[in-house]
Amino acid sequence: MKLRPRDFFDAAYHVFERARTDGEAHAQNYSMAGTTMRLETASAEMSWRLGRALTHLVLPNELEADFTVCAWDATATPMLSPPWSEADYGARGEIQGFNTAPFRTAFDHATTSFNMIDEERRLALFWTRNAAALPSYAAASPLRIILSWWSEICDCVLIHGGAVGHETGGILLAGAGGSGKSTTALLCLQAGWKYLADDYCILNPAAPFRVFSLYNSAKIDQQLLRDVRPLKALKQSKPLMHGDKELLFLDETHRDQIARTADCRMLLLPRVTGQNQTTIEPASPGEALRALAPTSLFQLAGAGAAAFARLSRLVQQIPIRRLNLGADFEHIPAALQRCLSE
């Protein structure tokens, strides 16, 4: 007989408890969108893999957690077989029949990880075969599916977007891969701005809008690190790579400039133009929603109408500008600052 979501969740949680007893138990609290997340793991390897991009969010372990994520792998303790069939996997990894409240379940094919949350107990499970074999980008943006579910519980939304903060306010950078989010965020970092994200962050879409940092990591094209003067200092001697991009863990090099949260005063839509000069011009809410929603929704299992409604609300209330990125990289942060001062 097919197990119910609750039965499978409980059985999988028992496997975690066994793995934790057999292995090396670790626990650490983190600040997550204004709440306290506790990450419990069964090995030092898993703690390192999942925690490196979160070090800027560390909280004292004495704090009571709002939700707990249990993470382990099968290197020491065998995992249960899934009670669903191959036909039950959805296009974004969601498991048919295992997404009825209070449960959400997804298999992330990119990281080969099982993700499940019990929203009532505020308890989530993350399992993968071998933590040491997780791809580099999984360490740069760990637990993304579970954190997107948690964001929704907190009336927030996890978005595919960057964010930077200045003393006059924060800016959200929205756009698909290659639009220039990372370049803009890192140029601002090098110009003294606060850094919150280059790729993923959490947004509270109720005015006054608030953006929360999720990861201290950044991915940047190696060629830009070589060619763009303000970015050259970020080049590492033994970089962790993701394709042609270097992965940076900025809490290790720019601790004072990593911010956990900022007021979000403006939404910018960067795009690389090939022109010499960077320009900023008005953009419509529809254009902003197209830049922000599909790329956010399609990367996250289960994200749908609720996240879309929150993003729709945001773009109808926040000032939006198109950021036409030119080759004058050193002037880009000043252009953003002028924009905030308008």
Added chain:
Amino acid sequence: MSYRINNPKVIHETFETEVVIVNLESGNYYSVGGSGIEIWRRLRAGLMTPDIIAGLGVNGDSARITAFLDELEREQLIVRDETGAQSEKLEARAPGVPFVPPTLEKFTEMRDLLLLDPIHEMDEAGWPKAAPARPGEK
């Protein structure tokens, strides 16, 4: 004939100058412009096709509207609704508002993020093995 929006697979937001539509199943998303915005409003209200055409006051352009509805149906953004239920009343469109041919711009680049043809190799325990890397991943 009447149509209904293909909920919950399709999510959408109507702005003054554009409707943004996302098809969560196919991975495509769309921008509707021109009088397509008003047509979408009328679809949301559950109006029958003749009422959509009549409400726009453009009998001479009814073929364009019908073709637009066909296109929305082909993209699975709307489906035929046999119940004929009309959920809300819409005011007749203000006279003098010009008819602008409806447009449907389609964006497909997000399809790569979906596993539309999930062929998984399973391990002995029944868990999927790693999927082939997407471009740029390793």
